[in-house]
Amino acid sequence: MTDKSKLQVKTVEELKKQPEEYQVACAKLVVSHAINELYGARAFDEPAVALAPHPYAKWLTCRVAMEEYGHHVRFFELGREMGIADDKMIPEKTSKRPLSIFDFPLKTWEEFVAIKLLADLAEILQVEDLLHCTFHPLRNLARMTMPEERFHAQFGLDFGAELVKTPEGKKTLQQAVNKVFPTMLAFFGGAKSKNNEIFRNWGIKLRTNEEMRADYINRAREAAGKIGLTLPDVATAAA
């Protein structure tokens, strides 16, 4: 019988000796990150290179795209080590739906900046919740990924600060925030998620989806406020 309160799984080999529920839970998270990191790079970062206003922004966006892709590769390789089939971790080969944010039809640089500001902040919260994960290979991956995720959110803040220098830029970015933010709230999963309960039960994750969503709204409001923007009313309604 596994004592959940003392569980620390240091290697993939050790994972294979754990109860099935624990193994499945870890696999779900690895698959989810592998798919969504790649989806993000393809749906937003790569197309944004063409939208970027000058070479500085274009090359930085290239780099961010490659970092996001690199995150996919790290999760993919961990998944492979865990015995997860390649096809389950690649968007076009799996039936698993990507996060709803990826349905957002990116059309402008301002929208991309809003996505970096808000979606990458959401990603930071997700990764933060894995920093003390009982499955150490996943915990270590989260720790490795975190500095780059922070940089990507900072990208949103820095270019946001550039855009709000003109009234027109501020207005367009605010409109983009108003469109992007409502799509973000589903990012944290359902309030009564069975998966989340299992994750917490095994010490894989720390917080409930609702706790994370509430924290996200506060931090998103703070981030937007730093560059003089506000969040749409949906934040108040969901808080």
Next chain:
Amino acid sequence: MARDAGQRGEHAGGSRLTDLSSVTRFARSLGAASWFAAVGQPLTDGEAREALDYLAALDLGTEIVAVSDWRTAEAKTRDPAWNARWWNAEEKERLVLLQRAGAEWGEDSLMAALTRVTDEATRITLGAASIAAARDGVADPALCRVAAGAATQAAYQAALARAAGAADSHPFAIKFRLFAAGRWPLGLVGDTFHLF
């Protein structure tokens, strides 16, 4: 540039991938390039000639200016007067090569080979840019990532040119040689090409 991990390594290629071995060798050679080692130094005659050949191949201007420090380099890449004609000329060339190489090798094999190149360049170039900037007293993670992004793009373009069977005189081959020699081509501002 990003693809998926399934396109890397042994699972991606199929039998024709071995025919793209020059691209694989190119990926392996990236660690030997002098990334950013000569930025800020006066241009040699050979580098100036390469830059002129690059511009001529893309039908762009003939004026070249050497940039001497990281902050000026940053300013040039953000200059509102940057000339999109240069970026668009490269992009047009990229699409031509992509079609040609894709028809020759198949999209999956081609992307697998190119992904090896971008993986390797991504792994190497940020550290190189950070060291070069630090040597000049600049600690700016964003600017170093911009430089690394430019270098990775150049490696991808050069690999694509190889895959398409382009000659060493192709503009992407020339641009990569400038990077490999430790330079950072910053592009056109107005009609002037800036080389760091």
